[in-house]
Amino acid sequence: MNKLYNDINTYWKNRFGTKVYKIALDAGFTCPNRDGTKGKGGCIYCDENGSRAPYANIKQTIKEQIIQRIQYLKKTYAAKKFAAYFQSFSNTYGTTKECKEVYDQVLGIPDIVVLSISTRPDCINLRKLNLIKKYSENYETWLEYGLQSIKNETLKWLNRAHTVEAFAKAVKLTKNKNLMVCAHIIVGLPNQDKKEIIDTAAFLSDLGVDGVKIHVLHVLKKSRLYDLYIKNEIKMIDETKYAELVCLFLEHLSPSVTIHRLTGQGTDTNHVAPLWALNKTETINKIQKLLLQRQTRQGNRYKQNE
Numbered sequence: 142m143n144k145l146y147n148d149i150n151t152y153w154k155n156r157f158g159t160k161v162y163k164i165a166l167d168a169g170f171t172c173p174n175r176d177g178t179k180g181k182g183g184c185i186y187c188d189e190n191g192s193r194a195p196y197a198n199i200k201q202t203i204k205e206q207i208i209q210r211i212q213y214l215k216k217t218y219a220a221k222k223f224a225a226y227f228q229s230f231s232n233t234y235g236t237t238k239e240c241k242e243v244y245d246q247v248l249g250i251p252d253i254v255v256l257s258i259s260t261r262p263d264c265i266n267l268r269k270l271n272l273i274k275k276y277s278e279n280y281e282t283w284l285e286y287g288l289q290s291i292k293n294e295t296l297k298w299l300n301r302a303h304t305v306e307a308f309a310k311a312v313k314l315t316k317n318k319n320l321m322v323c324a325h326i327i328v329g330l331p332n333q334d335k336k337e338i339i340d341t342a343a344f345l346s347d348l349g350v351d352g353v354k355i356h357v358l359h360v361l362k363k364s365r366l367y368d369l370y371i372k373n374e375i376k377m378i379d380e381t382k383y384a385e386l387v388c389l390f391l392e393h394l395s396p397s398v399t400i401h402r403l404t405g406q407g408t409d410t411n412h413v414a415p416l417w418a419l420n421k422t423e424t425i426n427k428i429q430k431l432l433l434q435r436q437t438r439q440g441n442r443y444k445q446n447e
Contacts, residue, residue: 145429146439148399161255164224164226167206172234173234179302186359202246223254224253227243244276257282258282262286262308263303263311277319284311284321285354286308286322286323286325288326289301290305290333292305299327299330312324312349324350325356328355328356339390339393342389342392343393352399353394354402355404357405359406362410367413379415387404392441394439395443406418
């Protein structure tokens with residue numbers, strides 16, 4: 142089935158001639174929303190692992206994590222090319238020197254073609270962008286920023302401890318350095334309606350982001366959202382409505398934006414709700430089938446801001 146959206150896997154395969162396998166890394170960074178610099182307790186949906194992949198071993202160096210994972214992927218999938226993905230917590234939250242020492246561990250490892258750094262929009266500055274820019278000489282280099290919502294009141298409820306304006310500023314600074322930007326958004330937030338979804342697509346398209354990761358709001362054990370969920374103070378979106386909102390978002394998003402993720406979930410051991418999110422393949426297929434039924438695709442209703 143031909144995909145009706147501009148997915149990152151196809152983009153990378155066309156560019157590098159083969160599938161690119163992403164290696165999620167834990168560099169030991171923390172977050173200003175956890176250590177009290179910005180806020181306390183972190184985002185309400187985040188658990189103590191900060192989105193750490195199950196296979197990421199914090200006791201290993203970055204180089205060791207990469208080499209071990211490459212060996213596994215080559216043996217299991219005959220993989221040839223890889224993306225080094227600094228995933229856990231905020232991966233620019235340190236001095237420029239500390240960041241360089243971490244990122245430099247990627248250098249010299251064969252077959253890595255992409256470098257992706259996930260962080261918060263309030264954890265970047267020109268000095269760090271100048272550092273990261275140097276890596277773009279050898280790797281396709283991405284900065285991944287969490288936006289989550291285009292409403293500041295929702296960001297406050299999520300305990301993000303940054304604003305929509307801070308996100309926009311970070312994107313503009315990053316794009317000025319000709320680095321690629323991937324924005325993270327959440328679908329299924331309280332009081333989120335169709336207009337907000339359409340406005341989010343327009344906002345990100347107008348900013349010129351290169352990629353988007355779409356997450357469903359989901360409950361993890363040992364998160365602040367879990368406490369709200371067990372008190373029945375928050376309800377999860379159902380799969381049908383989620384698929385409808387994602388399709389609506391894709392329709393209004395610029396067709397040039399790559400889609401890095403259509404949904405997401407925790408591990409089998411820490412994911413509480415919604416249970417349907419554990420079957421990611423089924424959800425992705427449902428979104429694709431709905432696009433077919435509506436005879437639409439990404440960018441079909443996109444209107445460029447002139």
